Amino acid sequence: MFDVYDVIVVGAGHAGSEAAAAAANMGMKTLLVTMSLQNIAQMSCNPAMGGIAKGQIVREIDALGGYSGIVSDNTAIQFKMLNKSKGPAMWSPRVQSDRMRFAETWRIMLENTPNLDFYQEMISSVLVENHKVVGVKTNLGIEIKAKTIVLTNGTFLNGLIHIGEKQFGGGRAGEGASFGITEDLLKIGFEAGRMKTGTPPRVDGRSLDYSKMEEQPGDENPAKFSYLDVTKPLQVQRSCYMTYTSNEVHDVLREGFDRSPMFNGRIKSLGPRYCPSIEDKINRFADKERHQLFVEPEGWDTVEVYVNGFSTSLPEDVQFKALRSVAGFENVKFFRPGYAIEYDYFPPTQLKHSLETKLVEGLFFAGQINGTTGYEEAAAQGLMAGINAALKVQGKEPLILKRNEAYIGVLIDDLITKGTEEPYRMFTSRAEYRTLLRQDNADFRLTPKSFEIGLAKEDRLKRMEYKKEASDNFVQFFRETSLKTKEANPILEAKGSALMSQPDKMFKVFSRPQIELEDMLQFDKVKAYIAEHDLDEEVIEQATIQVKYAGYIEKEKNNADKLNRLEDVKIPDNFDFDKIKSMSFEAREKLKKIRPATISQASRISGVAPSDISILLIHMGR
Known part of the structure:
Protein backbone atom coordinates (compact mmCIF):
# COMPACT_ATOMS: atom_id res chain seq x y z
CA MET A 1 0.00 0.00 0.00
CA PHE A 2 2.85 2.39 0.85
CA ASP A 3 6.38 2.81 -0.45
CA VAL A 4 9.31 3.48 1.86
CA TYR A 5 9.37 7.21 2.51
CA ASP A 6 12.43 9.37 3.08
CA VAL A 7 10.53 11.47 5.63
CA ILE A 8 7.23 10.89 7.42
CA VAL A 9 5.78 13.90 9.26
CA VAL A 10 3.22 13.07 11.97
CA GLY A 11 0.82 15.96 12.60
CA ALA A 12 -0.22 18.78 10.25
CA GLY A 13 -0.22 21.87 12.44
CA HIS A 14 2.19 24.74 11.84
CA ALA A 15 5.25 22.62 12.69
CA GLY A 16 4.16 19.63 10.61
CA SER A 17 3.15 21.70 7.62
CA GLU A 18 6.52 23.50 7.48
CA ALA A 19 8.42 20.23 8.06
CA ALA A 20 6.60 18.46 5.23
CA ALA A 21 7.02 21.38 2.82
CA ALA A 22 10.75 21.70 3.56
CA ALA A 23 11.54 18.00 3.17
CA ALA A 24 9.48 17.69 -0.03
CA ASN A 25 11.00 20.83 -1.55
CA MET A 26 14.45 19.39 -0.87
CA GLY A 27 13.53 16.42 -3.07
CA MET A 28 12.56 13.94 -0.35
CA LYS A 29 9.70 11.47 -0.86
CA THR A 30 7.57 12.78 2.01
CA LEU A 31 4.34 11.66 3.72
CA LEU A 32 2.26 13.99 5.89
CA VAL A 33 0.01 12.02 8.26
CA THR A 34 -2.76 13.77 10.19
CA MET A 35 -5.91 12.76 12.04
CA SER A 36 -7.90 15.28 9.97
CA LEU A 37 -7.00 16.54 6.51
CA GLN A 38 -9.74 19.19 6.94
CA ASN A 39 -7.75 20.83 9.74
CA ILE A 40 -4.30 21.31 8.21
CA ALA A 41 -2.47 24.34 9.70
CA GLN A 42 -5.40 25.34 11.89
CA MET A 43 -5.05 28.51 13.95
CA SER A 44 -6.13 26.82 17.16
CA CYS A 45 -5.79 29.97 19.23
CA ASN A 46 -5.66 33.59 18.06
CA PRO A 47 -6.09 34.43 14.34
CA ALA A 48 -2.75 36.23 13.97
CA MET A 49 0.87 35.65 12.95
CA GLY A 50 3.91 37.54 14.16
CA GLY A 51 4.31 40.02 16.99
CA ILE A 52 7.22 40.85 19.30
CA ALA A 53 10.12 38.52 18.30
CA LYS A 54 7.60 36.19 16.63
CA GLY A 55 7.46 38.48 13.57
CA GLN A 56 11.23 38.16 13.22
CA ILE A 57 10.82 34.36 13.27
CA VAL A 58 8.22 34.45 10.47
CA ARG A 59 10.58 36.54 8.33
CA GLU A 60 13.38 34.04 9.04
CA ILE A 61 11.12 31.17 8.01
CA ASP A 62 10.38 33.03 4.78
CA ALA A 63 14.06 33.79 4.16
CA LEU A 64 14.81 30.07 4.49
CA GLY A 65 12.13 29.14 1.94
CA GLY A 66 9.28 28.21 4.30
CA TYR A 67 5.62 28.93 3.58
CA SER A 68 4.37 30.77 6.72
CA GLY A 69 5.19 34.28 5.49
CA ILE A 70 3.55 33.77 2.10
CA VAL A 71 0.40 32.24 3.64
CA SER A 72 0.22 35.06 6.21
CA ASP A 73 0.50 37.77 3.54
CA ASN A 74 -2.11 36.17 1.31
CA THR A 75 -4.65 35.76 4.12
CA ALA A 76 -4.01 38.93 6.16
CA ILE A 77 -6.82 41.28 7.09
CA GLN A 78 -4.60 43.76 8.95
CA PHE A 79 -0.85 44.53 9.14
CA LYS A 80 1.06 46.32 11.89
CA MET A 81 4.76 46.93 12.48
CA LEU A 82 5.00 46.85 16.27
CA ASN A 83 7.58 48.83 18.30
CA LYS A 84 8.17 51.28 15.46
CA SER A 85 8.92 54.02 18.03
CA LYS A 86 11.94 51.98 19.20
CA GLY A 87 15.12 50.99 17.38
CA PRO A 88 14.95 48.64 14.35
CA ALA A 89 16.12 45.67 16.43
CA MET A 90 12.73 45.83 18.16
CA TRP A 91 10.54 46.32 15.06
CA SER A 92 8.24 43.32 14.82
CA PRO A 93 5.72 42.68 12.00
CA ARG A 94 2.31 41.21 12.87
CA VAL A 95 -0.74 40.34 10.79
CA GLN A 96 -4.33 39.68 11.77
CA SER A 97 -5.35 36.69 9.66
CA ASP A 98 -8.46 35.26 8.10
CA ARG A 99 -8.58 31.97 10.02
CA MET A 100 -10.48 29.92 7.41
CA ARG A 101 -8.50 31.22 4.43
CA PHE A 102 -5.22 30.70 6.31
CA ALA A 103 -5.82 26.95 6.67
CA GLU A 104 -7.23 26.69 3.14
CA THR A 105 -4.21 28.48 1.62
CA TRP A 106 -1.80 26.24 3.54
CA ARG A 107 -3.54 23.11 2.27
CA ILE A 108 -3.56 24.32 -1.35
CA MET A 109 0.17 25.18 -1.17
CA LEU A 110 0.99 21.79 0.32
CA GLU A 111 -1.09 19.95 -2.28
CA ASN A 112 0.85 21.80 -4.98
CA THR A 113 4.20 20.80 -3.48
CA PRO A 114 5.96 18.03 -5.47
CA ASN A 115 7.09 14.84 -3.65
CA LEU A 116 4.45 15.24 -0.91
CA ASP A 117 1.80 12.60 -0.14
CA PHE A 118 -1.00 12.78 2.45
CA TYR A 119 -2.72 10.23 4.66
CA GLN A 120 -5.48 10.65 7.25
CA GLU A 121 -5.08 8.36 10.27
CA MET A 122 -3.91 8.36 13.87
CA ILE A 123 -0.33 7.24 14.39
CA SER A 124 -0.20 5.11 17.54
CA SER A 125 3.38 3.86 17.48
CA VAL A 126 6.88 4.70 16.25
CA LEU A 127 8.75 1.67 14.89
CA VAL A 128 12.33 1.44 16.13
CA GLU A 129 15.01 -1.18 15.49
CA ASN A 130 18.49 -1.04 17.06
CA HIS A 131 17.91 2.52 18.30
CA LYS A 132 17.06 3.63 14.78
CA VAL A 133 13.65 4.64 13.46
CA VAL A 134 12.23 2.47 10.67
CA GLY A 135 8.63 3.69 10.35
CA VAL A 136 5.28 4.28 12.05
CA LYS A 137 2.22 2.19 12.88
CA THR A 138 -1.31 3.53 12.47
CA ASN A 139 -4.35 2.93 14.65
CA LEU A 140 -5.58 0.44 12.03
CA GLY A 141 -2.36 -1.52 12.43
CA ILE A 142 -0.86 -0.40 9.10
CA GLU A 143 2.95 -0.12 9.14
CA ILE A 144 4.50 2.59 6.96
CA LYS A 145 8.28 2.42 6.55
CA ALA A 146 10.51 5.51 6.52
CA LYS A 147 14.14 6.55 6.83
CA THR A 148 13.30 9.46 9.15
CA ILE A 149 10.27 10.52 11.22
CA VAL A 150 9.31 14.02 12.40
CA LEU A 151 6.81 14.10 15.29
CA THR A 152 4.80 17.34 15.48
CA ASN A 153 1.86 16.27 17.65
CA GLY A 154 0.99 19.67 19.11
CA THR A 155 -1.46 19.46 22.02
CA PHE A 156 -2.89 16.10 20.92
CA LEU A 157 -0.72 13.63 22.89
CA ASN A 158 -3.12 12.42 25.62
CA GLY A 159 -4.85 15.81 25.36
CA LEU A 160 -7.38 16.65 28.09
CA ILE A 161 -9.72 19.65 27.77
CA HIS A 162 -11.00 21.48 30.89
CA ILE A 163 -14.04 23.77 31.14
CA GLY A 164 -14.86 24.39 34.78
CA GLU A 165 -15.44 21.05 36.52
CA LYS A 166 -15.96 19.28 33.19
CA GLN A 167 -13.12 17.51 31.45
CA PHE A 168 -12.91 15.36 28.35
CA GLY A 169 -10.27 13.99 26.01
CA GLY A 170 -9.34 16.11 23.00
CA GLY A 171 -6.44 17.72 21.21
CA ARG A 172 -8.46 20.78 20.22
CA ALA A 173 -12.15 21.79 20.50
CA GLY A 174 -14.15 19.30 18.43
CA GLU A 175 -11.17 16.99 17.76
CA GLY A 176 -10.03 13.85 19.56
CA ALA A 177 -6.76 13.32 21.40
CA SER A 178 -3.94 11.08 20.15
CA PHE A 179 -2.97 8.00 22.15
CA GLY A 180 -0.11 5.52 22.05
CA ILE A 181 2.95 7.55 21.04
CA THR A 182 3.79 8.80 24.55
CA GLU A 183 3.60 5.30 26.03
CA ASP A 184 5.67 3.97 23.14
CA LEU A 185 8.44 6.53 23.65
CA LEU A 186 8.48 6.06 27.43
CA LYS A 187 9.23 2.35 26.89
CA ILE A 188 12.23 3.31 24.76
CA GLY A 189 13.56 5.48 27.59
CA PHE A 190 12.32 9.02 26.87
CA GLU A 191 11.22 11.36 29.66
CA ALA A 192 7.80 13.02 29.30
CA GLY A 193 5.90 15.71 31.18
CA ARG A 194 2.60 17.59 31.07
CA MET A 195 1.93 21.18 30.04
CA LYS A 196 -1.14 23.37 29.83
CA THR A 197 -2.34 26.04 27.46
CA GLY A 198 -5.67 27.77 27.06
CA THR A 199 -7.86 29.75 24.71
CA PRO A 200 -10.56 32.43 25.13
CA PRO A 201 -14.24 32.33 24.16
CA ARG A 202 -15.24 33.02 20.55
CA VAL A 203 -18.22 35.35 20.28
CA ASP A 204 -20.71 36.72 17.73
CA GLY A 205 -19.47 40.10 16.46
CA ARG A 206 -23.04 41.16 15.66
CA SER A 207 -23.81 41.16 19.40
CA LEU A 208 -21.01 43.64 20.28
CA ASP A 209 -21.22 47.43 20.64
CA TYR A 210 -17.99 48.69 19.05
CA SER A 211 -18.87 52.33 19.86
CA LYS A 212 -17.88 51.59 23.46
CA MET A 213 -14.43 50.30 22.43
CA GLU A 214 -11.20 51.88 21.14
CA GLU A 215 -10.55 51.22 17.45
CA GLN A 216 -7.18 49.68 16.56
CA PRO A 217 -6.59 50.21 12.81
CA GLY A 218 -3.70 48.73 10.82
CA ASP A 219 -0.68 50.70 9.54
CA GLU A 220 -1.32 53.50 7.06
CA ASN A 221 1.34 52.12 4.73
CA PRO A 222 1.35 48.38 5.52
CA ALA A 223 4.35 46.21 4.74
CA LYS A 224 4.27 42.40 4.48
CA PHE A 225 6.14 39.30 5.65
CA SER A 226 7.53 37.62 2.54
CA TYR A 227 10.64 38.91 0.79
CA LEU A 228 9.27 37.57 -2.50
CA ASP A 229 7.13 39.48 -5.00
CA VAL A 230 4.51 36.71 -5.00
CA THR A 231 2.65 38.61 -2.24
CA LYS A 232 1.53 42.24 -2.06
CA PRO A 233 0.85 44.60 0.86
CA LEU A 234 -2.79 45.00 1.89
CA GLN A 235 -4.81 47.73 0.16
CA VAL A 236 -7.84 47.38 2.47
CA GLN A 237 -7.70 46.40 6.14
CA ARG A 238 -10.10 45.47 8.96
CA SER A 239 -9.77 47.14 12.36
CA CYS A 240 -9.43 45.40 15.69
CA TYR A 241 -10.80 46.99 18.87
CA MET A 242 -9.74 47.30 22.49
CA THR A 243 -11.82 47.28 25.67
CA TYR A 244 -11.09 46.57 29.34
CA THR A 245 -12.12 44.40 32.24
CA SER A 246 -13.19 46.11 35.48
CA ASN A 247 -13.53 45.38 39.19
CA GLU A 248 -17.09 44.23 38.47
CA VAL A 249 -15.77 41.72 35.89
CA HIS A 250 -13.10 40.53 38.33
CA ASP A 251 -15.67 40.01 41.10
CA VAL A 252 -17.81 37.85 38.79
CA LEU A 253 -14.76 35.79 37.79
CA ARG A 254 -13.78 35.24 41.43
CA GLU A 255 -17.21 33.75 42.09
CA GLY A 256 -16.17 30.79 39.94
CA PHE A 257 -12.70 30.21 41.38
CA ASP A 258 -13.90 27.29 43.52
CA ARG A 259 -15.00 25.58 40.27
CA SER A 260 -11.84 26.53 38.35
CA PRO A 261 -9.63 23.56 37.39
CA MET A 262 -6.63 25.89 37.84
CA PHE A 263 -7.44 26.51 41.51
CA ASN A 264 -9.14 23.30 42.63
CA GLY A 265 -6.22 21.05 41.70
CA ARG A 266 -7.60 19.40 38.56
CA ILE A 267 -4.90 21.04 36.43
CA LYS A 268 -1.46 20.26 37.84
CA SER A 269 0.70 21.23 34.86
CA LEU A 270 2.20 24.65 34.15
CA GLY A 271 0.75 27.07 31.61
CA PRO A 272 2.46 29.87 29.66
CA ARG A 273 3.62 32.49 32.18
CA TYR A 274 3.66 35.24 29.55
CA CYS A 275 0.16 34.52 28.28
CA PRO A 276 -1.78 33.85 31.50
CA SER A 277 -5.47 33.08 31.76
CA ILE A 278 -7.80 35.86 32.90
CA GLU A 279 -8.32 34.15 36.27
CA ASP A 280 -4.54 33.87 36.70
CA LYS A 281 -4.14 37.59 35.86
CA ILE A 282 -6.66 38.82 38.43
CA ASN A 283 -5.23 36.44 41.02
CA ARG A 284 -1.56 37.39 40.43
CA PHE A 285 -2.17 41.09 39.82
CA ALA A 286 -4.90 41.72 42.39
CA ASP A 287 -3.92 45.41 42.65
CA LYS A 288 -4.83 46.07 38.98
CA GLU A 289 -8.31 47.47 38.45
CA ARG A 290 -8.50 46.47 34.79
CA HIS A 291 -6.83 44.44 32.03
CA GLN A 292 -6.83 45.03 28.28
CA LEU A 293 -8.97 42.89 26.00
CA PHE A 294 -8.31 42.92 22.25
CA VAL A 295 -11.36 42.24 20.10
CA GLU A 296 -10.07 40.55 16.95
CA PRO A 297 -12.16 39.63 13.88
CA GLU A 298 -11.59 36.07 12.64
CA GLY A 299 -11.76 36.94 8.94
CA TRP A 300 -13.14 39.07 6.12
CA ASP A 301 -16.54 37.44 5.87
CA THR A 302 -17.27 35.78 9.23
CA VAL A 303 -18.88 37.47 12.24
CA GLU A 304 -16.87 35.31 14.65
CA VAL A 305 -14.64 37.32 17.01
CA TYR A 306 -11.67 36.26 19.16
CA VAL A 307 -11.47 37.86 22.63
CA ASN A 308 -7.70 38.17 23.07
CA GLY A 309 -6.72 38.52 26.73
CA PHE A 310 -9.64 36.52 28.11
CA SER A 311 -8.14 33.01 27.97
CA THR A 312 -9.96 30.94 30.61
CA SER A 313 -11.00 27.50 31.81
CA LEU A 314 -13.70 28.78 34.21
CA PRO A 315 -17.22 27.29 33.96
CA GLU A 316 -19.04 28.52 30.85
CA ASP A 317 -21.75 30.30 32.90
CA VAL A 318 -19.08 32.31 34.75
CA GLN A 319 -17.31 33.18 31.48
CA PHE A 320 -20.60 34.39 29.99
CA LYS A 321 -21.66 36.45 33.03
CA ALA A 322 -18.21 38.08 33.33
CA LEU A 323 -17.97 38.99 29.64
CA ARG A 324 -21.43 40.58 29.76
CA SER A 325 -19.97 43.00 32.34
CA VAL A 326 -17.30 44.21 29.87
CA ALA A 327 -17.94 47.51 28.03
CA GLY A 328 -19.32 46.71 24.57
CA PHE A 329 -20.12 43.09 25.53
CA GLU A 330 -23.38 43.75 27.41
CA ASN A 331 -25.40 41.69 24.89
CA VAL A 332 -22.67 39.25 23.84
CA LYS A 333 -23.56 35.87 22.33
CA PHE A 334 -21.12 32.97 22.58
CA PHE A 335 -19.98 30.84 19.66
CA ARG A 336 -18.08 28.65 22.12
CA PRO A 337 -16.55 29.08 25.59
CA GLY A 338 -12.87 29.25 26.39
CA TYR A 339 -11.08 26.16 27.68
CA ALA A 340 -7.74 24.90 28.98
CA ILE A 341 -5.97 21.86 27.58
CA GLU A 342 -3.33 19.63 29.16
CA TYR A 343 -1.06 17.54 26.94
CA ASP A 344 2.16 15.51 26.96
CA TYR A 345 5.50 17.01 25.99
CA PHE A 346 9.05 15.70 25.96
CA PRO A 347 11.74 17.84 27.68
CA PRO A 348 13.83 19.14 24.75
CA THR A 349 17.18 18.48 26.45
CA GLN A 350 16.70 14.99 24.94
CA LEU A 351 17.39 16.46 21.48
CA LYS A 352 20.42 17.43 19.44
CA HIS A 353 20.57 20.91 17.89
CA SER A 354 19.33 19.36 14.64
CA LEU A 355 16.11 18.45 16.59
CA GLU A 356 16.98 14.77 16.16
CA THR A 357 16.52 12.78 19.37
CA LYS A 358 19.63 11.54 21.15
CA LEU A 359 18.04 8.16 21.96
CA VAL A 360 16.70 7.20 18.53
CA GLU A 361 18.52 7.91 15.28
CA GLY A 362 16.34 9.42 12.55
CA LEU A 363 13.57 10.55 14.95
CA PHE A 364 12.95 14.32 15.12
CA PHE A 365 10.64 16.34 17.41
CA ALA A 366 9.22 19.79 16.53
CA GLY A 367 6.68 22.19 18.01
CA GLN A 368 4.69 21.88 21.22
CA ILE A 369 5.98 18.35 21.77
CA ASN A 370 9.22 20.20 22.73
CA GLY A 371 7.50 22.42 25.28
CA THR A 372 7.02 25.57 23.20
CA THR A 373 3.92 27.70 22.69
CA GLY A 374 2.99 29.74 19.63
CA TYR A 375 2.44 29.14 15.92
CA GLU A 376 5.69 30.87 14.98
CA GLU A 377 7.92 28.90 17.38
CA ALA A 378 6.29 25.67 16.16
CA ALA A 379 6.65 26.55 12.47
CA ALA A 380 10.34 27.43 12.94
CA GLN A 381 11.08 24.10 14.60
CA GLY A 382 9.10 22.22 11.97
CA LEU A 383 11.06 23.89 9.19
CA MET A 384 14.41 23.03 10.81
CA ALA A 385 13.35 19.44 11.60
CA GLY A 386 12.17 18.95 8.01
CA ILE A 387 15.42 20.39 6.65
CA ASN A 388 17.58 18.24 8.92
CA ALA A 389 15.59 15.07 8.29
CA ALA A 390 16.17 15.63 4.56
CA LEU A 391 19.88 16.35 5.08
CA LYS A 392 20.20 13.15 7.15
CA VAL A 393 18.68 11.07 4.36
CA GLN A 394 21.11 12.76 1.94
CA GLY A 395 24.04 11.86 4.22
CA LYS A 396 24.91 15.52 4.80
CA GLU A 397 25.74 17.55 7.90
CA PRO A 398 22.71 19.13 9.64
CA LEU A 399 21.91 22.82 9.33
CA ILE A 400 22.49 24.36 12.78
CA LEU A 401 21.74 28.07 13.15
CA LYS A 402 23.86 29.88 15.73
CA ARG A 403 22.52 32.37 18.29
CA ASN A 404 24.04 35.27 16.35
CA GLU A 405 22.52 34.05 13.05
CA ALA A 406 18.80 33.76 13.81
CA TYR A 407 16.07 33.94 16.42
CA ILE A 408 15.44 30.34 15.33
CA GLY A 409 18.98 29.56 16.52
CA VAL A 410 18.27 31.19 19.89
CA LEU A 411 14.98 29.29 20.21
CA ILE A 412 16.51 25.87 19.53
CA ASP A 413 19.64 26.48 21.59
CA ASP A 414 17.55 27.63 24.58
CA LEU A 415 15.40 24.49 24.35
CA ILE A 416 18.27 22.03 23.92
CA THR A 417 20.66 23.64 26.40
CA LYS A 418 18.36 24.96 29.13
CA GLY A 419 15.22 22.89 28.67
CA THR A 420 11.87 24.28 29.77
CA GLU A 421 9.35 23.44 32.48
CA GLU A 422 6.72 25.90 31.24
CA PRO A 423 5.57 26.62 27.66
CA TYR A 424 8.49 28.45 26.02
CA ARG A 425 7.74 31.66 24.17
CA MET A 426 10.24 33.77 22.22
CA PHE A 427 11.02 37.37 23.26
CA THR A 428 13.54 39.86 21.87
CA SER A 429 15.14 39.88 25.35
CA ARG A 430 16.17 36.22 24.91
CA ALA A 431 18.46 37.17 21.99
CA GLU A 432 21.78 38.71 23.06
CA TYR A 433 22.51 39.71 19.44
CA ARG A 434 19.15 41.21 18.54
CA THR A 435 20.72 44.17 16.72
CA LEU A 436 22.07 41.63 14.23
CA LEU A 437 18.83 39.60 14.17
CA ARG A 438 16.49 42.25 12.78
CA GLN A 439 13.36 41.48 10.79
CA ASP A 440 14.65 43.55 7.86
CA ASN A 441 17.82 41.51 7.23
CA ALA A 442 16.63 37.91 7.73
CA ASP A 443 17.16 37.27 4.00
CA PHE A 444 20.81 38.44 4.19
CA ARG A 445 21.41 36.12 7.14
CA LEU A 446 19.62 32.97 6.00
CA THR A 447 18.77 32.81 2.29
CA PRO A 448 22.34 31.89 1.18
CA LYS A 449 22.38 29.03 3.71
CA SER A 450 19.01 27.77 2.49
CA PHE A 451 20.03 28.01 -1.17
CA GLU A 452 23.17 26.00 -0.41
CA ILE A 453 21.13 23.06 0.95
CA GLY A 454 18.67 23.18 -1.96
CA LEU A 455 15.61 24.68 -0.28
CA ALA A 456 15.57 28.38 -1.23
CA LYS A 457 15.19 28.77 -4.98
CA GLU A 458 17.41 30.84 -7.27
CA ASP A 459 14.87 33.66 -7.71
CA ARG A 460 14.87 34.19 -3.93
CA LEU A 461 18.68 34.25 -3.83
CA LYS A 462 18.93 36.71 -6.74
CA ARG A 463 16.40 39.05 -5.14
CA MET A 464 18.38 38.98 -1.90
CA GLU A 465 21.67 39.61 -3.72
CA TYR A 466 20.18 42.61 -5.56
CA LYS A 467 18.86 44.09 -2.29
CA LYS A 468 22.21 43.56 -0.54
CA GLU A 469 24.28 45.04 -3.36
CA ALA A 470 21.94 48.01 -3.79
CA SER A 471 21.85 48.82 -0.05
CA ASP A 472 25.63 48.34 0.35
CA ASN A 473 26.24 50.68 -2.61
CA PHE A 474 23.89 53.27 -1.11
CA VAL A 475 25.79 53.11 2.20
CA GLN A 476 29.05 53.51 0.28
CA PHE A 477 27.58 56.57 -1.45
CA PHE A 478 27.03 58.15 1.99
CA ARG A 479 30.59 57.25 3.02
CA GLU A 480 32.14 58.79 -0.10
CA THR A 481 29.97 61.87 -0.69
CA SER A 482 30.81 65.14 1.10
CA LEU A 483 28.50 67.90 2.25
CA LYS A 484 29.47 71.56 2.36
CA THR A 485 28.73 73.55 5.48
CA LYS A 486 26.29 75.85 3.66
CA GLU A 487 24.32 72.77 2.50
CA ALA A 488 24.17 70.99 5.84
CA ASN A 489 24.08 73.67 8.52
CA PRO A 490 20.53 74.99 7.88
CA ILE A 491 19.18 71.46 8.37
CA LEU A 492 21.45 70.77 11.36
CA GLU A 493 20.37 74.02 13.01
CA ALA A 494 16.68 73.23 12.46
CA LYS A 495 17.16 69.82 14.10
CA GLY A 496 19.12 71.19 17.08
CA SER A 497 22.32 69.42 16.04
CA ALA A 498 25.82 70.95 16.27
CA LEU A 499 26.80 72.93 13.17
CA MET A 500 29.62 71.82 10.87
CA SER A 501 32.75 73.97 10.81
CA GLN A 502 34.12 72.28 7.67
CA PRO A 503 32.87 69.90 4.95
CA ASP A 504 32.18 66.37 6.13
CA LYS A 505 30.98 63.04 4.75
CA MET A 506 27.24 62.39 4.51
CA PHE A 507 27.71 59.20 6.53
CA LYS A 508 28.81 61.16 9.62
CA VAL A 509 25.97 63.65 9.26
CA PHE A 510 23.37 60.88 8.79
CA SER A 511 24.80 59.05 11.81
CA ARG A 512 23.81 61.87 14.14
CA PRO A 513 20.89 60.85 16.40
CA GLN A 514 18.85 63.98 15.54
CA ILE A 515 19.06 63.41 11.77
CA GLU A 516 16.47 61.22 10.04
CA LEU A 517 16.03 59.95 6.48
CA GLU A 518 13.59 62.78 5.72
CA ASP A 519 16.38 65.28 6.51
CA MET A 520 18.83 63.54 4.18
CA LEU A 521 16.21 63.53 1.41
CA GLN A 522 16.41 67.33 1.39
CA PHE A 523 19.83 67.06 -0.27
CA ASP A 524 19.67 67.00 -4.06
CA LYS A 525 22.57 64.52 -4.25
CA VAL A 526 20.63 61.94 -2.24
CA LYS A 527 17.43 62.39 -4.22
CA ALA A 528 19.38 62.14 -7.48
CA TYR A 529 21.11 58.91 -6.38
CA ILE A 530 17.80 57.27 -5.42
CA ALA A 531 16.20 58.28 -8.72
CA GLU A 532 19.18 57.22 -10.84
CA HIS A 533 19.37 53.76 -9.23
CA ASP A 534 15.58 53.35 -8.88
CA LEU A 535 15.89 52.31 -5.22
CA ASP A 536 12.81 50.86 -3.55
CA GLU A 537 11.72 51.44 0.07
CA GLU A 538 13.20 48.13 1.24
CA VAL A 539 16.70 49.07 0.00
CA ILE A 540 16.47 52.62 1.37
CA GLU A 541 15.36 51.34 4.81
CA GLN A 542 18.13 48.73 4.88
CA ALA A 543 20.81 51.33 4.04
CA THR A 544 19.39 53.74 6.62
CA ILE A 545 19.63 51.12 9.38
CA GLN A 546 23.19 50.23 8.39
CA VAL A 547 24.25 53.88 8.64
CA LYS A 548 22.31 54.84 11.79
CA TYR A 549 23.27 51.73 13.78
CA ALA A 550 26.75 51.02 12.35
CA GLY A 551 28.46 51.26 15.75
CA TYR A 552 26.02 48.93 17.50
CA ILE A 553 26.11 46.42 14.65
CA GLU A 554 29.92 46.35 14.61
CA LYS A 555 30.08 45.87 18.39
CA GLU A 556 27.64 42.93 18.30
CA LYS A 557 29.53 41.34 15.40
CA ASN A 558 32.74 41.48 17.43
CA ASN A 559 31.03 39.91 20.44
CA ALA A 560 29.53 37.21 18.23
CA ASP A 561 32.96 36.44 16.75
CA LYS A 562 34.31 35.82 20.27
CA LEU A 563 31.41 33.48 21.00
CA ASN A 564 31.93 31.62 17.74
CA ARG A 565 35.53 30.85 18.69
CA LEU A 566 34.13 28.82 21.61
CA GLU A 567 31.61 27.23 19.22
Missing part, protein backbone atom coordinates in the same frame (compact mmCIF):
# COMPACT_ATOMS: atom_id res chain seq x y z
CA ASP A 568 34.59 25.83 17.32
CA VAL A 569 35.85 23.98 20.42
CA LYS A 570 34.02 20.65 20.12
CA ILE A 571 33.44 18.30 23.07
CA PRO A 572 33.78 14.62 22.08
CA ASP A 573 30.49 12.65 22.25
CA ASN A 574 32.02 10.14 24.66
CA PHE A 575 33.76 12.68 26.92
CA ASP A 576 33.81 11.44 30.56
CA PHE A 577 32.77 14.39 32.75
CA ASP A 578 32.98 12.23 35.92
CA LYS A 579 36.77 12.16 35.71
CA ILE A 580 36.94 15.95 36.31
CA LYS A 581 36.79 15.85 40.13
CA SER A 582 37.71 19.54 40.49
CA MET A 583 34.47 20.53 38.74
CA SER A 584 31.34 21.08 40.84
CA PHE A 585 29.01 18.10 41.26
CA GLU A 586 26.07 20.10 39.82
CA ALA A 587 28.08 21.02 36.72
CA ARG A 588 29.12 17.40 36.12
CA GLU A 589 25.53 16.19 36.45
CA LYS A 590 24.18 18.89 34.08
CA LEU A 591 26.92 18.25 31.52
CA LYS A 592 26.26 14.48 31.59
CA LYS A 593 22.55 15.05 31.05
CA ILE A 594 22.74 17.70 28.29
CA ARG A 595 25.90 16.34 26.58
CA PRO A 596 26.78 19.73 25.03
CA ALA A 597 28.41 19.59 21.60
CA THR A 598 30.68 22.61 22.13
CA ILE A 599 32.31 24.64 24.92
CA SER A 600 30.05 27.55 23.99
CA GLN A 601 26.93 25.43 24.53
CA ALA A 602 28.32 24.11 27.83
CA SER A 603 28.80 27.69 29.06
CA ARG A 604 25.07 28.40 28.57
CA ILE A 605 23.85 25.51 30.73
CA SER A 606 22.21 26.62 33.96
CA GLY A 607 24.36 25.50 36.90
CA VAL A 608 27.63 25.45 34.93
CA ALA A 609 29.84 28.28 36.23
CA PRO A 610 32.65 30.07 34.31
CA SER A 611 35.16 28.31 36.62
CA ASP A 612 33.73 24.94 35.50
CA ILE A 613 34.28 25.95 31.87
CA SER A 614 37.91 26.90 32.62
CA ILE A 615 38.48 23.51 34.25
CA LEU A 616 36.83 21.75 31.28
CA LEU A 617 39.06 23.61 28.81
CA ILE A 618 42.18 22.58 30.76
CA HIS A 619 41.11 18.91 30.72
CA MET A 620 40.56 19.16 26.99
CA GLY A 621 44.12 20.40 26.55
CA ARG A 622 43.17 24.03 25.87
